[in-house]
Amino acid sequence: MSATMTAAGTLLPMAGEESHFPxxxxxxxxxxxxxxxxGETTYYFTRPMALILISFIVLTVWLLVSTRxxxxxxxxxxxxxxxxxxxxxxDIARDMIGSRDxxxxxxxxxxxxxxxxxxxxxxxxxxxxxxxxxxVAFPIALxxxxxxxxxxxxxxxHGLGGYFRFMIPPGLPSWLVPFIxxxxxxxxxxxxxxxxxxxxxxxMFAGHMLLVVFIIGGxxxxxxxGALSLVALPAWIMGAGLTVFEALIQFxxxxxxxxxxASYFGGALADEH
Amino acid sequence: MSSSEPAGxxxxxxGRGAQTHLATDAIAYLLAGPFTFGGIxxxxxxxxxxxxxxxxxxxxxxxxxxxxxWLRYGxx
Numbered sequence: 367m368s369a370t371m372t373a374a375g376t377l378l379p380m381a382g383e384e385s386h387f388p389x390x391x392x393x394x395x396x397x398x399x400x401x402x403x404x405g406e407t408t409y410y411f412t413r414p415m416a417l418i419l420i421s422f423i424v425l426t427v428w429l430l431v432s433t434r435x436x437x438x439x440x441x442x443x444x445x446x447x448x449x450x451x452x453x454x455x456x457d458i459a460r461d462m463i464g465s466r467d468x469x470x471x472x473x474x475x476x477x478x479x480x481x482x483x484x485x486x487x488x489x490x491x492x493x494x495x496x497x498x499x500x501x502v503a504f505p506i507a508l509x510x511x512x513x514x515x516x517x518x519x520x521x522x523x524h525g526l527g528g529y530f531r532f533m534i535p536p537g538l539p540s541w542l543v544p545f546i547x548x549x550x551x552x553x554x555x556x557x558x559x560x561x562x563x564x565x566x567x568x569x570m571f572a573g574h575m576l577l578v579v580f581i582i583g584g585x586x587x588x589x590x591x592g593a594l595s596l597v598a599l600p601a602w603i604m605g606a607g608l609t610v611f612e613a614l615i616q617f618x619x620x621x622x623x624x625x626x627x628a629s630y631f632g633g634a635l636a637d638e639h
Numbered sequence: 640m641s642s643s644e645p646a647g648x649x650x651x652x653x654g655r656g657a658q659t660h661l662a663t664d665a666i667a668y669l670l671a672g673p674f675t676f677g678g679i680x681x682x683x684x685x686x687x688x689x690x691x692x693x694x695x696x697x698x699x700x701x702x703x704x705x706x707x708x709w710l711r712y713g714x715x
Contacts, residue, residue, distance in 0.1 A: 463654040545676075546703065549703055557667040558664070561667045629655070629664065
Protein backbone atom coordinates (compact mmCIF):
# COMPACT_ATOMS: atom_id res chain seq x y z
CA MET A 367 0.00 0.00 0.00
CA SER A 368 2.66 2.44 1.01
CA ALA A 369 4.62 1.73 -2.14
CA THR A 370 1.83 2.82 -4.48
CA MET A 371 0.75 5.61 -2.16
CA THR A 372 4.09 7.33 -2.05
CA ALA A 373 5.31 6.45 -5.51
CA ALA A 374 4.35 9.54 -7.47
CA GLY A 375 7.13 8.32 -9.72
CA THR A 376 4.78 5.74 -11.22
CA LEU A 377 3.34 8.63 -13.21
CA LEU A 378 6.57 8.91 -15.15
CA PRO A 379 6.74 5.73 -17.19
CA MET A 380 9.90 5.66 -19.27
CA ALA A 381 13.15 7.33 -18.45
CA GLY A 382 13.56 10.62 -20.26
CA GLU A 383 10.61 10.44 -22.62
CA GLU A 384 7.23 11.40 -21.17
CA SER A 385 4.90 8.87 -22.78
CA HIS A 386 1.49 7.66 -21.69
CA PHE A 387 1.14 5.06 -24.40
CA PRO A 388 0.16 2.33 -23.97
CA UNK A 389 -1.91 3.32 -20.93
CA UNK A 390 -1.34 1.30 -17.78
CA UNK A 391 -3.38 0.95 -14.58
CA UNK A 392 -0.86 3.33 -13.03
CA UNK A 393 -2.36 6.10 -15.17
CA UNK A 394 -5.45 5.93 -12.97
CA UNK A 395 -3.44 7.01 -9.94
CA UNK A 396 -3.59 10.79 -10.14
CA UNK A 397 -2.64 12.52 -6.92
CA UNK A 398 -3.34 16.24 -6.71
CA UNK A 399 -1.68 17.22 -3.43
CA UNK A 400 -0.55 15.42 -0.28
CA UNK A 401 -3.01 15.55 2.62
CA UNK A 402 -1.24 13.99 5.58
CA UNK A 403 1.33 11.38 6.49
CA UNK A 404 0.95 8.40 8.78
CA GLY A 405 4.30 6.84 9.50
CA GLU A 406 5.94 5.99 6.18
CA THR A 407 2.81 6.53 4.13
CA THR A 408 1.77 9.83 2.61
CA TYR A 409 -1.92 10.08 1.75
CA TYR A 410 -2.81 12.16 -1.27
CA PHE A 411 -5.93 13.98 -2.28
CA THR A 412 -6.56 12.45 -5.71
CA ARG A 413 -8.46 13.41 -8.83
CA PRO A 414 -11.31 10.88 -8.27
CA MET A 415 -11.73 12.30 -4.76
CA ALA A 416 -12.09 15.79 -6.22
CA LEU A 417 -14.57 14.45 -8.77
CA ILE A 418 -16.71 12.72 -6.18
CA LEU A 419 -16.87 15.96 -4.18
CA ILE A 420 -17.86 17.87 -7.32
CA SER A 421 -20.55 15.30 -8.10
CA PHE A 422 -21.89 15.65 -4.56
CA ILE A 423 -22.10 19.43 -4.91
CA VAL A 424 -23.62 19.30 -8.41
CA LEU A 425 -26.29 16.79 -7.40
CA THR A 426 -27.15 18.67 -4.21
CA VAL A 427 -27.49 21.99 -6.03
CA TRP A 428 -29.49 20.41 -8.85
CA LEU A 429 -31.96 18.73 -6.50
CA LEU A 430 -32.32 21.76 -4.22
CA VAL A 431 -32.82 24.24 -7.05
CA SER A 432 -35.17 22.09 -9.11
CA THR A 433 -37.42 21.16 -6.19
CA ARG A 434 -37.33 24.30 -4.05
CA UNK A 435 -40.49 25.82 -5.46
CA UNK A 436 -42.12 22.54 -6.36
CA UNK A 437 -45.59 23.01 -7.75
CA UNK A 438 -48.34 20.82 -9.10
CA UNK A 439 -47.75 22.22 -12.55
CA UNK A 440 -43.99 21.69 -12.73
CA UNK A 441 -41.44 24.02 -14.26
CA UNK A 442 -39.03 22.61 -16.83
CA UNK A 443 -36.35 21.84 -14.24
CA UNK A 444 -38.79 20.25 -11.85
CA UNK A 445 -40.29 18.21 -14.68
CA UNK A 446 -36.88 16.78 -15.55
CA UNK A 447 -36.10 15.93 -11.92
CA UNK A 448 -39.48 14.23 -11.63
CA UNK A 449 -38.82 12.18 -14.76
CA UNK A 450 -35.54 10.88 -13.29
CA UNK A 451 -37.17 10.24 -9.93
CA UNK A 452 -40.14 8.46 -11.52
CA UNK A 453 -37.80 6.26 -13.51
CA UNK A 454 -36.05 5.06 -10.35
CA UNK A 455 -39.27 4.90 -8.33
CA UNK A 456 -41.48 3.07 -10.81
CA ASP A 457 -39.25 1.21 -13.21
CA ILE A 458 -36.61 0.08 -10.71
CA ALA A 459 -37.90 0.22 -7.12
CA ARG A 460 -41.56 -0.74 -7.57
CA ASP A 461 -40.80 -3.26 -10.27
CA MET A 462 -38.17 -5.10 -8.24
CA ILE A 463 -39.27 -4.67 -4.64
CA GLY A 464 -43.05 -4.75 -5.06
CA SER A 465 -45.73 -2.20 -4.31
CA ARG A 466 -45.80 -2.87 -0.57
CA ASP A 467 -42.26 -2.02 0.53
CA UNK A 468 -40.63 -0.11 -2.31
CA UNK A 469 -41.24 3.42 -1.08
CA UNK A 470 -38.82 3.35 1.82
CA UNK A 471 -35.98 2.20 -0.44
CA UNK A 472 -36.64 4.70 -3.21
CA UNK A 473 -34.53 7.52 -1.66
CA UNK A 474 -31.52 5.21 -1.32
CA UNK A 475 -31.92 3.86 -4.85
CA UNK A 476 -32.45 7.35 -6.30
CA UNK A 477 -29.34 8.64 -4.54
CA UNK A 478 -27.28 5.66 -5.72
CA UNK A 479 -28.52 5.98 -9.30
CA UNK A 480 -27.88 9.70 -9.72
CA UNK A 481 -24.58 9.51 -7.88
CA UNK A 482 -23.22 6.61 -9.94
CA UNK A 483 -24.57 7.97 -13.21
CA UNK A 484 -23.01 11.41 -12.81
CA UNK A 485 -19.70 9.94 -11.66
CA UNK A 486 -19.68 7.55 -14.62
CA UNK A 487 -20.46 10.34 -17.07
CA UNK A 488 -17.58 12.31 -15.63
CA UNK A 489 -15.52 9.83 -17.63
CA UNK A 490 -16.47 11.55 -20.90
CA UNK A 491 -17.41 15.09 -19.82
CA UNK A 492 -14.56 17.55 -20.26
CA UNK A 493 -12.70 18.75 -18.26
CA UNK A 494 -13.37 15.96 -15.71
CA UNK A 495 -12.70 13.01 -18.04
CA UNK A 496 -12.04 10.44 -15.38
CA UNK A 497 -14.72 8.00 -14.28
CA UNK A 498 -14.59 7.99 -10.49
CA UNK A 499 -15.74 4.38 -10.34
CA UNK A 500 -12.60 3.26 -12.19
CA UNK A 501 -10.88 3.34 -8.79
CA VAL A 502 -12.12 0.17 -7.12
CA ALA A 503 -12.55 1.66 -3.64
CA PHE A 504 -15.55 3.76 -4.73
CA PRO A 505 -17.71 0.88 -6.03
CA ILE A 506 -16.71 -1.16 -2.97
CA ALA A 507 -17.93 1.60 -0.66
CA LEU A 508 -21.26 1.81 -2.49
CA UNK A 509 -21.60 -1.97 -2.50
CA UNK A 510 -21.01 -2.08 1.26
CA UNK A 511 -24.07 0.14 1.76
CA UNK A 512 -26.21 -2.18 -0.38
CA UNK A 513 -24.71 -5.25 1.32
CA UNK A 514 -25.52 -4.07 4.84
CA UNK A 515 -29.04 -3.00 3.83
CA UNK A 516 -30.13 -6.22 2.13
CA UNK A 517 -28.85 -8.47 4.90
CA UNK A 518 -30.31 -6.17 7.54
CA UNK A 519 -33.80 -6.09 6.06
CA UNK A 520 -33.64 -9.84 5.35
CA UNK A 521 -32.83 -10.66 8.97
CA UNK A 522 -35.41 -8.12 10.13
CA UNK A 523 -38.11 -9.74 8.04
CA HIS A 524 -37.37 -13.44 8.49
CA GLY A 525 -35.40 -13.58 11.74
CA LEU A 526 -31.81 -14.78 11.77
CA GLY A 527 -32.59 -18.49 11.44
CA GLY A 528 -35.43 -17.86 9.04
CA TYR A 529 -33.19 -15.79 6.81
CA PHE A 530 -30.79 -18.70 6.35
CA ARG A 531 -33.64 -21.15 5.83
CA PHE A 532 -35.11 -18.74 3.30
CA MET A 533 -31.98 -18.90 1.15
CA ILE A 534 -32.63 -22.51 0.17
CA PRO A 535 -34.89 -22.69 -2.87
CA PRO A 536 -37.89 -25.01 -2.67
CA GLY A 537 -38.11 -28.33 -4.52
CA LEU A 538 -34.67 -29.69 -3.62
CA PRO A 539 -33.92 -33.35 -2.99
CA SER A 540 -32.96 -33.52 0.69
CA TRP A 541 -29.46 -34.92 0.15
CA LEU A 542 -28.57 -31.88 -1.95
CA VAL A 543 -29.69 -29.35 0.67
CA PRO A 544 -26.37 -28.99 2.53
CA PHE A 545 -24.43 -28.47 -0.71
CA ILE A 546 -26.90 -25.97 -2.10
CA UNK A 547 -27.03 -24.21 1.26
CA UNK A 548 -23.25 -23.77 1.18
CA UNK A 549 -23.52 -22.48 -2.37
CA UNK A 550 -26.27 -20.01 -1.49
CA UNK A 551 -24.31 -18.84 1.53
CA UNK A 552 -21.32 -18.17 -0.69
CA UNK A 553 -23.53 -16.38 -3.24
CA UNK A 554 -25.32 -14.19 -0.70
CA UNK A 555 -22.28 -13.22 1.32
CA UNK A 556 -19.36 -13.23 -1.08
CA UNK A 557 -19.93 -13.47 -4.82
CA UNK A 558 -22.97 -11.14 -4.97
CA UNK A 559 -21.23 -8.09 -3.48
CA UNK A 560 -18.03 -9.04 -5.29
CA UNK A 561 -19.70 -9.12 -8.71
CA UNK A 562 -21.75 -6.01 -7.93
CA UNK A 563 -18.66 -3.95 -7.13
CA UNK A 564 -16.36 -5.45 -9.75
CA UNK A 565 -18.91 -5.18 -12.57
CA UNK A 566 -19.13 -1.43 -12.11
CA UNK A 567 -15.40 -1.03 -11.54
CA UNK A 568 -14.36 -3.23 -14.46
CA UNK A 569 -16.68 -1.59 -16.95
CA MET A 570 -15.57 1.91 -16.03
CA PHE A 571 -11.90 0.96 -15.90
CA ALA A 572 -11.84 -0.90 -19.21
CA GLY A 573 -14.03 1.64 -20.98
CA HIS A 574 -11.78 4.49 -19.97
CA MET A 575 -8.70 2.51 -20.96
CA LEU A 576 -10.22 1.91 -24.41
CA LEU A 577 -10.89 5.61 -24.95
CA VAL A 578 -7.36 6.48 -23.84
CA VAL A 579 -5.92 3.91 -26.26
CA PHE A 580 -7.71 5.39 -29.27
CA ILE A 581 -7.28 9.07 -28.41
CA ILE A 582 -3.71 9.07 -27.03
CA GLY A 583 -2.80 6.38 -29.54
CA GLY A 584 -3.99 8.65 -32.36
CA UNK A 585 -1.84 11.44 -30.99
CA UNK A 586 1.23 9.18 -30.76
CA UNK A 587 0.67 8.06 -34.36
CA UNK A 588 0.40 11.65 -35.54
CA UNK A 589 3.55 12.76 -33.76
CA UNK A 590 5.83 9.74 -34.05
CA UNK A 591 4.12 7.63 -36.72
CA GLY A 592 5.95 8.81 -39.84
CA ALA A 593 3.98 7.36 -42.75
CA LEU A 594 1.47 5.96 -40.28
CA SER A 595 0.47 9.43 -39.09
CA LEU A 596 -2.47 9.33 -41.54
CA VAL A 597 -3.95 6.53 -39.43
CA ALA A 598 -4.43 9.05 -36.61
CA LEU A 599 -7.64 10.28 -38.21
CA PRO A 600 -9.46 6.91 -38.24
CA ALA A 601 -8.17 6.32 -34.70
CA TRP A 602 -9.78 9.55 -33.56
CA ILE A 603 -13.02 8.80 -35.43
CA MET A 604 -13.04 5.45 -33.64
CA GLY A 605 -12.36 7.30 -30.37
CA ALA A 606 -15.29 9.65 -30.94
CA GLY A 607 -17.60 6.75 -31.79
CA LEU A 608 -16.50 4.82 -28.73
CA THR A 609 -17.11 7.90 -26.57
CA VAL A 610 -20.77 7.84 -27.60
CA PHE A 611 -20.86 4.10 -26.98
CA GLU A 612 -19.20 4.64 -23.61
CA ALA A 613 -21.90 7.14 -22.61
CA LEU A 614 -24.42 4.36 -23.14
CA ILE A 615 -22.35 1.84 -21.15
CA GLN A 616 -21.95 4.34 -18.32
CA PHE A 617 -25.70 4.84 -18.12
CA UNK A 618 -26.28 1.10 -18.36
CA UNK A 619 -23.85 0.29 -15.55
CA UNK A 620 -25.48 2.83 -13.21
CA UNK A 621 -28.85 1.31 -14.12
CA UNK A 622 -27.67 -2.28 -13.61
CA UNK A 623 -26.07 -1.48 -10.25
CA UNK A 624 -29.28 0.06 -8.91
CA UNK A 625 -31.46 -2.61 -10.54
CA UNK A 626 -29.48 -5.39 -8.87
CA UNK A 627 -29.47 -3.55 -5.53
CA ALA A 628 -33.25 -3.27 -5.77
CA SER A 629 -33.58 -6.93 -6.72
CA TYR A 630 -31.49 -7.91 -3.67
CA PHE A 631 -33.76 -5.79 -1.47
CA GLY A 632 -36.82 -7.33 -3.11
CA GLY A 633 -35.38 -10.82 -2.73
CA ALA A 634 -34.62 -10.28 0.95
CA LEU A 635 -38.15 -9.00 1.57
CA ALA A 636 -39.93 -11.74 -0.36
CA ASP A 637 -42.51 -13.81 1.48
CA GLU A 638 -41.64 -17.33 2.55
CA HIS A 639 -41.93 -19.85 -0.22
CA MET B 640 -44.39 -3.96 6.84
CA SER B 641 -45.45 -0.36 6.82
CA SER B 642 -46.33 1.46 3.67
CA SER B 643 -46.81 5.15 3.12
CA GLU B 644 -48.70 4.63 -0.12
CA PRO B 645 -52.27 5.88 0.17
CA ALA B 646 -54.58 2.98 0.75
CA GLY B 647 -56.37 2.45 -2.52
CA UNK B 648 -58.20 -0.20 -4.43
CA UNK B 649 -54.83 -1.35 -5.84
CA UNK B 650 -53.71 -4.72 -4.62
CA UNK B 651 -50.19 -5.49 -3.56
CA UNK B 652 -48.10 -6.50 -6.53
CA UNK B 653 -45.04 -8.45 -5.51
CA GLY B 654 -41.72 -7.31 -6.93
CA ARG B 655 -39.82 -9.28 -9.50
CA GLY B 656 -36.84 -9.20 -7.19
CA ALA B 657 -38.60 -11.90 -5.21
CA GLN B 658 -37.83 -14.42 -7.88
CA THR B 659 -34.50 -12.76 -8.60
CA HIS B 660 -34.99 -13.85 -12.19
CA LEU B 661 -32.35 -11.52 -13.45
CA ALA B 662 -29.83 -12.84 -15.91
CA THR B 663 -27.28 -10.31 -14.65
CA ASP B 664 -27.16 -12.03 -11.27
CA ALA B 665 -26.43 -15.44 -12.76
CA ILE B 666 -22.70 -14.69 -12.73
CA ALA B 667 -22.75 -14.55 -8.92
CA TYR B 668 -24.11 -18.10 -8.83
CA LEU B 669 -21.77 -19.35 -11.53
CA LEU B 670 -18.78 -18.07 -9.57
CA ALA B 671 -19.96 -19.31 -6.19
CA GLY B 672 -20.04 -23.02 -7.11
CA PRO B 673 -16.52 -23.55 -8.49
CA PHE B 674 -15.01 -21.25 -5.86
CA THR B 675 -16.72 -22.90 -2.90
CA PHE B 676 -16.17 -26.52 -3.85
CA GLY B 677 -12.85 -25.86 -5.54
CA GLY B 678 -11.78 -24.23 -2.30
CA ILE B 679 -12.92 -27.22 -0.28
CA UNK B 680 -11.09 -29.48 -2.75
CA UNK B 681 -7.96 -27.40 -2.36
CA UNK B 682 -8.14 -27.80 1.41
CA UNK B 683 -8.69 -31.56 1.15
CA UNK B 684 -5.78 -31.88 -1.28
CA UNK B 685 -3.60 -29.91 1.09
CA UNK B 686 -4.52 -32.15 4.02
CA UNK B 687 -4.25 -35.51 2.26
CA UNK B 688 -1.40 -34.67 -0.10
CA UNK B 689 -3.46 -35.59 -3.16
CA UNK B 690 -4.05 -33.55 -6.32
CA UNK B 691 -7.37 -34.66 -7.83
CA UNK B 692 -9.90 -33.33 -5.32
CA UNK B 693 -9.51 -29.69 -6.43
CA UNK B 694 -10.52 -30.31 -10.08
CA UNK B 695 -13.31 -32.61 -8.91
CA UNK B 696 -14.53 -29.88 -6.58
CA UNK B 697 -14.45 -27.27 -9.34
CA UNK B 698 -16.43 -29.55 -11.65
CA UNK B 699 -18.95 -30.48 -8.97
CA UNK B 700 -19.29 -26.81 -8.07
CA UNK B 701 -19.99 -25.89 -11.69
CA UNK B 702 -22.60 -28.62 -11.94
CA UNK B 703 -24.28 -27.47 -8.72
CA UNK B 704 -24.25 -23.83 -9.87
CA UNK B 705 -25.90 -24.69 -13.15
CA UNK B 706 -28.41 -26.93 -11.37
CA UNK B 707 -29.24 -24.10 -8.96
CA UNK B 708 -29.69 -21.64 -11.82
CA TRP B 709 -32.01 -24.09 -13.54
CA LEU B 710 -33.92 -24.56 -10.31
CA ARG B 711 -34.28 -20.83 -9.63
CA TYR B 712 -34.81 -19.50 -13.12
CA GLY B 713 -35.74 -22.44 -15.29
CA UNK B 714 -38.59 -24.07 -13.44
CA UNK B 715 -42.10 -22.61 -13.58
